[in-house]
Amino acid sequence: MTRADAIARAHHELHSGAFLAELDRRVAFQTESQNPERGDVLRAYLEQDLQPAFSKLDFTTRLIESPGGKGPYLLAEYKESSSAPTVLMYGHGDVVDGMVGEWRDNLDPWRTTTVGNRVYGRGTADNKGQHSINLSALRAVREARGGRLGFNAKFIVETGEEIGSPDLRQVCESLRDELSADLFLASDGPRLSAERPTLFLGCRGGIRIHLDVNLREGSHHSGNWGGVLANPATILASAIATLVDGNGRLLVEQLKPPRLSNQIRAALADVKIEPMPDEPALSDNWGEEGLSAAERLYAWNTLEVLAMSAGNIDKTANAIPGRAQAVLQLRFVVGTKVDNIADVIRAHLHGKGFPMIEVQATQRFAASRTDLESPWVNWTAESIRKTTGKAPAVLPNFGGSLPNDVFSDALGLPTMWVPHSYPGCSQHAPDEHILLSVTEEALGIMAGLFWDLGEMPRALSSAASHGA
Structure with missing residues (x-):
C-alpha cells in the first residue's frame, strides 16, 4: 500500500457514510460542560464511544479523574517501536449549550443534519467533528499499512475545554512522562478560509477586564x-475611550505587543483575510494603523468591549442610573506583559481622572506559539502541500485562545495545529456546522500527515522547537 492508498481510504470513510454515522453518534451525546447536570454524559462519551473506538485501533486507554471535580480525561496510547517518532494528539469532547429551538428550521442540535455542503449539529465543528476526522485518518493509515501505523501515538481528550480547561495543565504535568512525545499535533478552531488549508503554531491569549462604576443606590430623575x-x-x-479609540486602536502602550518581527511579517505576507458571502465583511479603517488585516488578527493585540450595562435598555426610565459596568477582553500575542494588567489599567484610569472605576481581571488564557524555525513547521506544511497541491497558510498563532501553552510550555513540545473548520461554521452559536468539502480535504490531509510520520526513521530534531 502507498500514501495515495491511505488517503483514498480516508476519503472513503466519508463517501461510504461511515464517518457521518460515527459523527452523528457522537453528536448525540449532550456533552454540555457548562451544564452541571451533564457530568454523567461527559463520562459516557469517553467510556461508551471513544474508549471502544481507540481499542479498535489497538490503543490502550484509561480515564483520568479531574483533580478539581470537573469532567474526566481520556488517555489513549499506542506503542509500536522505541525508535519511531511519537506524536501526542488532543481533542475535547465537551460542547457549549445546545440552544435547542434556536436553530434554522428547528433542527435538532443533538443529531447531524446534512443540507447541501453543510453538516449541522452541536460539536460538528467544535470539537467532535475535528477529533473524529483525526481518528478516521488514523484508521485509514493503519489499514493501509496492514495493521501498523509506523509511529507511536498518544491522545488526550478532555471534557472541560468549554469551561476554560481548568485542570488540564495540572493533569498534563502530573502525566509528564506518559505524555512525552516528539511532536504535538491536534485540530481545533477554524482554517484561514474554507478554501485554504491552514497550520497554526499557537494561540493568542485572552483576559477579561471588568470595569464597574458604582456611584449610588438606585436611579434619580434626569430632569430634577x-x-x-x-x-x-x-x-x-469616557474611560473606555481612553483605552481604545473609536477605530479600535489601542491607546495605552502597556496594552500593545512588542514590535512585529520581520519573521512574523514574512510568515503573514501571503495571508489574506477574505470573508465568504455569509460572513461579516471586514470593517474599513478599523484596527491598528500600518498593519495588514492578517497582522491585526494574528500578530497584534486587541481590546474589545464585550458587554455594557447601565439602567434598563428594554424599559428605559427618565432617570440617571446609579451604576454602570462593562466587560472588555484583551486578546494578546506572545511577548505582551500581562501579569499585572489590572494594575496597569487601574493606574491609567486614575491618571485620566477616573479613580472611581473598579478594575478586575478574570478568565485568563495564556498566549503561546512554537518558533517558526522549528523543523516541524516545514515538515507539516510540506506534507499538507503534497496532499492538497496547495501551500497552506502558516499562522504564528490562532486568533482565539486554546490551551496550547499546556503542550508548548508545560510539556515543552513543538505544537502543530491543523484545523478542520472554517470561520463561518457558527461554533458556539445556533446552526453550528462543518463543510463536507473541507471534511473530505481534511481527512486526506491527516492521512497524509500520519503516513509521512510513519515514514520517518526517527523524529526531527527538537532543538529550538518552541517559543515562549
Whole structure:
C-alpha cells in the first residue's frame, strides 16, 4: 500500500457514510460542560464511544479523574517501536449549550443534519467533528499499512475545554512522562478560509477586564438631577475611550505587543483575510494603523468591549442610573506583559481622572506559539502541500485562545495545529456546522500527515522547537 492508498481510504470513510454515522453518534451525546447536570454524559462519551473506538485501533486507554471535580480525561496510547517518532494528539469532547429551538428550521442540535455542503449539529465543528476526522485518518493509515501505523501515538481528550480547561495543565504535568512525545499535533478552531488549508503554531491569549462604576443606590430623575449628579454611564464610556479609540486602536502602550518581527511579517505576507458571502465583511479603517488585516488578527493585540450595562435598555426610565459596568477582553500575542494588567489599567484610569472605576481581571488564557524555525513547521506544511497541491497558510498563532501553552510550555513540545473548520461554521452559536468539502480535504490531509510520520526513521530534531 502507498500514501495515495491511505488517503483514498480516508476519503472513503466519508463517501461510504461511515464517518457521518460515527459523527452523528457522537453528536448525540449532550456533552454540555457548562451544564452541571451533564457530568454523567461527559463520562459516557469517553467510556461508551471513544474508549471502544481507540481499542479498535489497538490503543490502550484509561480515564483520568479531574483533580478539581470537573469532567474526566481520556488517555489513549499506542506503542509500536522505541525508535519511531511519537506524536501526542488532543481533542475535547465537551460542547457549549445546545440552544435547542434556536436553530434554522428547528433542527435538532443533538443529531447531524446534512443540507447541501453543510453538516449541522452541536460539536460538528467544535470539537467532535475535528477529533473524529483525526481518528478516521488514523484508521485509514493503519489499514493501509496492514495493521501498523509506523509511529507511536498518544491522545488526550478532555471534557472541560468549554469551561476554560481548568485542570488540564495540572493533569498534563502530573502525566509528564506518559505524555512525552516528539511532536504535538491536534485540530481545533477554524482554517484561514474554507478554501485554504491552514497550520497554526499557537494561540493568542485572552483576559477579561471588568470595569464597574458604582456611584449610588438606585436611579434619580434626569430632569430634577441632570447636570448636578455624575452619570456612571457617561463616566464609563469616557474611560473606555481612553483605552481604545473609536477605530479600535489601542491607546495605552502597556496594552500593545512588542514590535512585529520581520519573521512574523514574512510568515503573514501571503495571508489574506477574505470573508465568504455569509460572513461579516471586514470593517474599513478599523484596527491598528500600518498593519495588514492578517497582522491585526494574528500578530497584534486587541481590546474589545464585550458587554455594557447601565439602567434598563428594554424599559428605559427618565432617570440617571446609579451604576454602570462593562466587560472588555484583551486578546494578546506572545511577548505582551500581562501579569499585572489590572494594575496597569487601574493606574491609567486614575491618571485620566477616573479613580472611581473598579478594575478586575478574570478568565485568563495564556498566549503561546512554537518558533517558526522549528523543523516541524516545514515538515507539516510540506506534507499538507503534497496532499492538497496547495501551500497552506502558516499562522504564528490562532486568533482565539486554546490551551496550547499546556503542550508548548508545560510539556515543552513543538505544537502543530491543523484545523478542520472554517470561520463561518457558527461554533458556539445556533446552526453550528462543518463543510463536507473541507471534511473530505481534511481527512486526506491527516492521512497524509500520519503516513509521512510513519515514514520517518526517527523524529526531527527538537532543538529550538518552541517559543515562549
